[in-house]
Amino acid sequence: MISQESLFHVNLITLFPEIFPGILGHSLIGKAHEKNIWSYATINIRDFAVDSYGTVDDVPFGGGAGMILRPDVIQAAIRSIPNRTGPLIYFTPRGQSLTQNLVKSLIQHPSLTLLCGRYEGVDERIFQHYDVLEISLGDFILTNGDIPAFALLDACIRLLPGVIGKQESLQNESFESGLLEHPLYTKPVSWEGLDVPEILRSGHHGKIDAWRHNESIKVTRQRRPDLWIDYLKNKLK
């Protein structure tokens, strides 16, 4: 669906347009799509093939395994997008890590274009010719850039106004304060010999907040000393 009236529009350049919206068509993100809070258009790389066999890639110069997406094909796909604005993003293990801060900066743009790689990747000259924001999902290798596109979009769209009912749910999450989230509990009060901490059942909001904050500090120090150091540095600023 192409709609420039939504709050957030995404152009997806992919070899497999049929996989979208996929998981993004369900639950809160799917409802937001129905409400036109966000919209997307797919651009099929294959439509810009250089021959009638549908060729979009070729072998690497200098030898080596795998195939590389041709720059002329990718350029034609990018150029086909009417009135393209906002960052052009390519998913690659060599990109900057996807973080909550990066997500927040991306939703400031009303439109993004995501180039989803396949095979060994895209000819380097695309990155020399275009201003491309390269983003990595983490230090591991996927077969494609479509999965990172799903992850990035889910993270972005859930922050758009009207997608998640309670804004409080967004504020209390990991990374929002620079700390990881405290442990969560629900019913039953006793399960397998394990009890919900007394304080959470006390109804004393001040004490509950203090307990949660301390637990957040504990889990962040134990599991992510890097985040803990950043948190302390930010507090001193």
Ligand SMILES: C[S@@+](CC[C@H](N)C(=O)[O-])C[C@H]1O[C@@H](n2cnc3c(N)ncnc32)[C@H](O)[C@@H]1O
């Ligand atoms: C098999 S991978 C290519 C890996 C590439 N030859 C390398 O060594 O960095 C195919 C495509 O999946 C995507 N991809 C794989 N792992 C990724 C990651 N960790 N983050 C973002 N995109 C990734 C990229 O678009 C990549 O072009």
